Structures are given as C-alpha cells and as structure tokens.
Amino acid sequence: MGDRVQGKVALVTGGASGIGRGCAEKLASEGAFVVVTDIQDALGAEVVAGIKKAGGKAEYVHHDVTQEDVWADVVAGIRERHGRLDFLVNNAGIGIGGSILEMKLEDWRRQTAINLDGVFLGTKHSIPLMRESGDGGSIVNISSVAGLKGSANLAGYCATKGGVRLFTKAVAMECANAKDGIRVNSVHPGLIETPIWLTVGQAVNPLANAPPDLDAMSTLAVPLGVKGWPEDIANGVLWLCSSESRYVTGQELVIDGGLTIR
Template sequence: MAGQVAGKVALVTGGASGIGQAIAELLAQEGASVVVTDIDELKGPEVVAGIRKAGGEQAIFLQQDVTSEPRWAEVVAEIEQRFGRLDVLVANAGIGIGVLSIVEMSLADWRRQTAINLDGVFLSVKYCLPLMRKGGRGGSIIMMSSLAGLRGSATLAGYSATKGGVRLFAKSIAMECASFGDGIRVNSVHPGIIDTPIWAKIPPGASSGQNAPIDPQELARLATPLGRAGQAQEIAQGVLYLASDASSYVTGTELVIDGGMFAGTAVRRS
C-alpha cells in the first residue's frame, strides 16, 4: 500500500548510510517529508538527491553530530521553520565498538560509544518531543536498539550497555507520553545481524580473535536460524510500520527483527 506515512514529517538521524538510509528512502517513498541528518556531509546530500530523484521532493539533509546539544537545538528549529511540525522521530545514529575483552576497551572509546548511542538518543527526545507535542497530532518515536540490547555479547559489552539503555529509555518515555496523553507512541527496534557498513567499522578480531574483517553473511549463516544476514530494507519495513497509523495501538514495546536469533537455536535439516 502506497502512502502509509503520507503527510507526515519524519526525522532520521544517521541517515547517510545503512539502516538509516534505507529508512529515510522508504519513508519518503511512502509519502513522508524526510529530514536526513548525519555527520557525513558527503553521503548525506547524495541520499537526499536520490530520494528527490525518486519523487520525494520534500527531503532535506542537515549535517549533525548527535552528541552536540547546541546542534540539536538548531536542527529542530530548522525543522519547525521549514515544515511547522514533526510527526516521526527515528533515533538511528549509532556506532559499534567491539573488543576481545572489556579490559581492552579504553575509557575514551566507552565514552564515545555511550555519547553517540545513548546520549544522542536522549538529546533527540529532549529536543524533538516539544515540537511533536506542539503539533497536537500525536506521533511516533522509534529508537534503534539492537539484539545486543536484549541479550549479552562477550565482545560487545559496551555496545550492549548502550543498546540496553535505549530499550528501557524507550519504555520510560512511552509511559511519560501516555501520562501526558499527548498521543505520541514510543518503541524500540532490535536488529540482529544486518548486512550494513557498520561491520567494516568494528575492528577485525573483535568477535573471533582473528585479523580478517567480520563477514556478516558468514556470521549470520552460523548464528541465525534463518541462515542469512538481514538487509537494511527489512529493518526499514519494521520502522515504517511503527511510524504509520497501522501501529496506532503499539507503544512501549520492542520490535525484534533478527532472523530468529533471540527466539532460540534451530538446526537446519537440509
């Protein structure tokens, strides 16, 4: 069905590549005006150009470091000036830092990862929620967590800490919005092994002790009941559902999109 988010204004952080790019493109395809933000000033405009070429005329790119509080105030002010409201917030920007042992993680890396993955989500809500409430039309806040936010990972302890925090932050803001009666729903999305550029940014050896880069397809073949890595577009479809009125009775919960990993272990018979 076309136009599932027609007439809505959506902000997607970390929208220059991977899952964020797929989300921005699908929301625009389904009728939303999309604001793409990212620290990447080269790829971000390319994503918006592609959206416009495909017919999504109401798409803009704003450079943003999600850890900068002053920049958040500027981004939200720009959205209000251009569109007058905000209906959908997708807090997607994040990084993953893996280490063989937590004792090898520097405090600087711990703090950098926490600043982007957790502080950035906090700031997104702090600055976007007032504009969403001002519109008086309700809305949807979607926070990108991870399968690592639902269960432990031996080599991603710091990452899991941030994504677990996002999960409970989403539930708490969902309860706040419900208590205010503002019609804003809040949920978290938990991808499993998804074939995106983030794997190239995790240091080789973080998961296996070897120096070869992590191959998400091979990792998923061994670890995922469905036997393959997910695609960014498959996460985007879940986000579209949460952004649309089809999920009007869904708040404070997790959408797990992981090929069955969280459910258990399956031995394929063929």
C-alpha cells in the first residue's frame, strides 16, 4: 500500500470493470477511500471485496449515471458518510458502433446520456462537495483517442468523447476562475484491453463475428506495438488526482502507446 492520496475520498463511476476497476484499485492502493459505482452490482461488490482484501478501503453503490436525482443521492450519501469528496473519476461509458446511416436515434441518445450527460451530471453535483471539503480537488474525465480523431463507424461514440474533451476544458476554466482549487483534466486511452470491445468491435471490422484481436490491431496501429491495460490508464489517473499534478488543469493526458501520433 502506498500513500500518494492517503486520507482522500474518491468516486469512480463505472468502477465494476475495465478502466474503472483499474482506477478504483489503484486509488485505493495509494490510500484513498474509494466509492465504486456502477449498475453491475455483482461485479462492483467483487471489486470492493478485492480492494478490502488487499488492505484498502472502498464501498459499492448502485448508480445510473444518466439520472440526476440518483447523482444527487449518491453525492449526498458521500457527504453524510465521509464528509468530503476529493476526486471524481467520470469513467462510466458505453460504445455503440455502426454506420451513422443505420444508427437508431434511441441508441444515439442512450450513448450520449451515459457518455456525456453522465459526465456533466457528475461534475455538476460533485463540485459543491469538493468546495465544501476545502482542499480543492481533482476531476478526471475519461474520454478516448476517439475524442481526438474521427473513426469510421464510430461517429456517435466520437461525438460523445469529443464533447467530454471540450467540456473538460470549459469546466477547468470555470473552476480556475472561481479559485476553488479544483483541477479538471481528461484522459484519452488508446487500444486498452477492456469489455467495451465486445460492443464496438464490429464497428472496427463489420465482417467479423467475434471481438477484435487487440494484439494484432496493436501490432499494426500502435507505434509501441502492444495493447494497453487498465492499469496503464489508472496510473495516469492516479497522477492527475495526486498533488504531483498540482499545476495541471484543462489538459488532455493521452495514453495510447503512440497511436495518435502515427
């Protein structure tokens, strides 16, 4: 166990699997009490159990990030139980691929509700408690390399992740103007081994009947030649939450093995 965020309280949405799980485990391993939220209750409970077994502190809360009243309740619960909130990792997200000509409006709206509305609602409801805590805070919004460059058959996903990118910068300016000590940054993962490829894989290769081979894709597209793991993203999130990044706000942390520079 480390102490880079000792005594802090963190909220990680979509923390039951993938990048969210990696972030929750990493923050807990460095001393934070982590509130893990998701709609995958069994997996969420498993994550918390693992954190506690490793000597960390965490709790699980069922949480639909698209519902404003639920967000209000989640943050109120953190205020009541912990009295503070230092870090928010807006990670919950989905990926719906396919041609823009065939995408259903209901799918467009569902993806936007989770990937973009959820980030907005989390930020809106968490900042007041961060300000009450009195020590500033850090908001980390998980975007994607798809928020930096376009990708065929992922127009809806790109739209949400691009929105997260500029939303982050605008809120960073608002918090800086308020002199509240809250820093707001976005993280842009590349080809990371996570469950999201089960849903966006067909967009990468419409003729495939199975999830894409990330190792093969990485060999071809990533300059470093390998895929990433949730821990690679979690390491960046930990840095953005820690005091080591005290002079960093409104920035894009790209963790992609060089994918976007090719």
